[in-house]
Amino acid sequence: MKAIPQRSRRKTCRWCGKRLLSERHPHTETMCFVKNERSIRSKMRPKVKRISDVYEGGKLRSAFVGSNMEDILLKRQQQKGLDAVLGLGANGYKVPRNVSHMIAQGFVWTQVANQRPWAVYVFTPKGKRRKRFNNLYDAVEFHARITRLGLKGGIVSLPRSYELPPEWRLRKAKLPKRFKWCPNCADFRTFHRVDPAQRFEAPIKVWSEEKQRFEWRNRMIWLTECQVCGNTNRSPVFRRANQPYEVRKIKAGVRRVKPRKGAPTRKVRRKRL
Ligand SMILES: [Zn+2]
Ligand SMILES: [Zn+2]
Numbered sequence: 001m002k003a004i005p006q007r008s009r010r011k012t013c014r015w016c017g018k019r020l021l022s023e024r025h026p027h028t029e030t031m032c033f034v035k036n037e038r039s040i041r042s043k044m045r046p047k048v049k050r051i052s053d054v055y056e057g058g059k060l061r062s063a064f065v066g067s068n069m070e071d072i073l074l075k076r077q078q079q080k081g082l083d084a085v086l087g088l089g090a091n092g093y094k095v096p097r098n099v100s101h102m103i104a105q106g107f108v109w110t111q112v113a114n115q116r117p118w119a120v121y122v123f124t125p126k127g128k129r130r131k132r133f134n135n136l137y138d139a140v141e142f143h144a145r146i147t148r149l150g151l152k153g154g155i156v157s158l159p160r161s162y163e164l165p166p167e168w169r170l171r172k173a174k175l176p177k178r179f180k181w182c183p184n185c186a187d188f189r190t191f192h193r194v195d196p197a198q199r200f201e202a203p204i205k206v207w208s209e210e211k212q213r214f215e216w217r218n219r220m221i222w223l224t225e226c227q228v229c230g231n232t233n234r235s236p237v238f239r240r241a242n243q244p245y246e247v248r249k250i251k252a253g254v255r256r257v258k259p260r261k262g263a264p265t266r267k268v269r270r271k272r273l
Helices: 029-035 037-044 069-087 097-104 109-113 136-148 166-174 236-241
Strands: 118-124 127-133 152-157 179-182 187-193 199-208 213-222 224-226
Touching: 029 037, 069 097, 069 109, 069 136, 097 136, 097 152, 097 187, 118 136, 127 136, 136 152, 166 179, 179 224, 179 236
Parallel strands: none
Antiparallel strands: 118 127, 118 152, 179 187, 187 224, 199 213
16 A cells, blocks of 8 residues: 655745745745735746737736836836837927827826727817827827828827826916816817716815905806817816916915815825836
């Protein structure tokens, strides 16, 4: 009768190869994974040749989540954007200013977690059309092509909204009233009422003659949408950006400035990466 071999207990760490519970590895295997998760995931991830190998069904494959592939993709987005600004603005075509604004804001995880986070909306004689792109270079190249054909259109960021940069607030004040900051176009666009007309309640900033300052009041307002991308005035980034701008004087010695009563509070989300 043969002796049944006993399952030997693992002596070395599966992640780093050091001897478990030794001086150099006083913690458990699980703890080792938690501590070195990113480098472990980076070593284990598959090797790829083309950008399409990284995505499945338009989303980042789980094998790359939490690995150095995310950093590689973020850097690639940045590089492709810069290439577009430096290389495509020629022969009478000007790269739209929202492109350099988007690049200056940096890139975030949702923009690499989706295979095609950019879109170009085109106004054709048959109506509005949308084409999605993986990076800003491809989007700008397409935009240049439609511009040469005499068509109008705009480059839009689909998964991410952009705040109105503080240095553009004065520029907005000079524009006609129908121009609003569109967070997804990252530029000023005209907004029209949706059809059929619809209203919703939201806090807006109104000037109080009596108090000689702005106040937040709840009002029923018309639902409007961006004429290029269709983003509505309901989005919190839109609401923040398109209120009257004021400079508040803070007395010397004041450490914490309270927001005005009734002002919408901003949710602080935990950053990924
Ligand atoms: Zn280990
Ligand atoms: Zn828009």
